[in-house]
């Protein structure tokens with residue numbers, strides 16, 4: 196089954212949005228395979244956002260993502276990577292549709308509440324950066340047949 200790395204960013208944790216965001220993925224029918232509250236070390240932040248290292252916003256991005264705890268998760272389900280991106284909404288909250296997480300809860304692109312992997316390659320890469328094998332729980336929910 197497909198897996199995605201999803202993370203409530205420091206602004207989302209500070210604004211008490213962890214429960215709301217977890218609930219959206221649960222209600223959708225996806226399965227939580229791992230989750231932890233952590234403060235990202237600078238080296239991990241730079242690695243995670245490596246694709247953006249030459250962008251003008253890179254420094255701000257790294258200092259923001261390391262500025263307080265995040266809630267890192269792995270969610271599992273059919274087409275979860277693409278569906279989670281839809282549920283998150285556009286990167287710039289001003290362009291994110293109402294009903295999406297960023298559309299409902301964020302204003303600025305630099306504080307857009309949530310991260311989600313954008314491809315199967317990035318999902319695999321990000322899962323391995325943030326979670327070891329022991330932290331990943333493999334189980335079946337009885338509702339799976341109904342989703």
Ligand code: DAT
Nearest residue numbers: 247252256285286304305307309310311313
């Ligand atoms: P996404 O998080 O939707 O995958 P991305 O990978 O293009 O978007 O960028 C990573 C993060 O960097 C994004 O969530 C917020 C920040 N960011 C992107 N574009 C930005 C910009 N023009 N100015 C400031 N921050 C930006």
Ligand code: MG
Nearest residue numbers: 310311312313
């Ligand atoms: Mg991205």
